[in-house]
Amino acid sequence: MSALISALRQFAGLFVEDGWLALAILGIVALAGVLALLMPRLSLAAGAILLFGCLGVLVANVMRAARDERVR
């Protein structure tokens, strides 16, 4: 059982290493999805939120991780 849990944890680790980054990505995807579904005529705006949101999240997460590493 513990081997299975360990294997599942390692599998989940393929996608999630930093919980903050994963949650932020999912938040951006959800926001873009809501906009695309509720306002199909603004689907390009949803695309822009998705693309630039992910880029913003990446920059913010890296800067935060670098600052945390320096504090340590």
Add this chain to the structure above:
Amino acid sequence: MGLMMTWTVAAPAISAAFLSSLVEAVEALTIVLAVGTVRGWRPAGLGAVAGLALLALIVLALGPLLDRVPLNLLQLAIGVLLLLFGMRWLRKAILRAAGVIPLHDEAKVYATETAQLREQENLHKARLDWLAALASFKTIVLEGLEVVFIVIAVGAGRGLIGPASVGAIAACILVAGVGFAVHRPLARVPENTLKFVVGVMLSAFGVFWIGEGFGIDWPGEDIAIIAFAALFLVVALGTAALTRRVGREALQ
């Protein structure tokens, strides 16, 4: 035009599968070599073959299931997983390129794994072949799962699983051939550069597939993937440079 449009997706898909499989195969080879060197090639080979057999079973089981999932749902699910996976690689590659965290060192991984196996040798002499085969099996399954996921993820949305698999298999054969010829971990492969490039490509694919899943009409259609990749690359390089500079200023 149609052929060109297909190649704008096929070429990034094949190169993403090839480059990411190169990274995973190098990591798997290091552990299999350590097992083979300490305990002999029988347990190392048995573990690796068992791992490959399990991966083949997973592919055979998953393949027919994918055809039953509606395309936009498949694009959305795969896009989200690609984005999580790609941005995880990209984040780590940026932090390594900026010198915040150390580079992955295959020689060090090899030395650690060899030391652990030698330690186990003293503790569990009788069970060691099993433990050694298990180490080889585990690394092939875990690294192989990443390869399988990437092949499915970059190939499934446009029926490119075949070409993506060829890219992945070519990388694995190349690494296995070179690794077994030199009998040493491939420490000189520029792993972080590869991870950086693959992270950029997978993130671009992820954004594209999610958009397709939501019904977004991307300008330029498939060519948008290349534009997204270029944008991710510029932002990632800029972030690495900025992080490095801020780190240097903090030290002064």
